[in-house]
Amino acid sequence: MTDKELNLRAGFAAFADSNRVVAVNLDTFDPLNSPEDLIKLLVQTGISFTPPRDGELAAENGTGSVEVTIQNGDINAAAARAACELAASWVEDDDMKSWQIATGRFSR
Incomplete structure (x- = not known):
């Protein structure tokens, strides 16, 4: 999984509601490289x-x-990687694909 996909899945896991509406801009959400975004993810x-x-x-x-x-x-990079991998593991592939299709982000 690329860093971009890992950030996307972690953000989706943390901020999507039951209707797959996401409360942050996943295009810019980057907890792997942004301490501010990492703190948002952890909270x-x-x-x-x-x-x-x-x-x-x-x-x-x-x-x-x-x-x-x-x-x-x-240690900071390890914490970011571990947190993102854990959060990303909560997202089912089908949920991610459905969100990507609904938002026009799906590419074949």
Whole structure:
């Protein structure tokens, strides 16, 4: 999954309501690279972090978790990656495709 797709799915998971209406601009939402967007994602989802082992970081929300390896000592990047991967895992492919079709973002 590309970073763009990961950001899109994480934002969709965090901000879409039951009618697939999204409360943020997913074209610019970039929690992988924007600390402000990452904080929005964390607040909206309740994701928190634990260090399961040296050199690793786990994002969790009580029902699931994602562990990532900390690269080059960059804990912030690891936290962003883990949080986005966890949130993105909540989105079903069919829901994402339906939203993309409804918003004209679907490309074959």
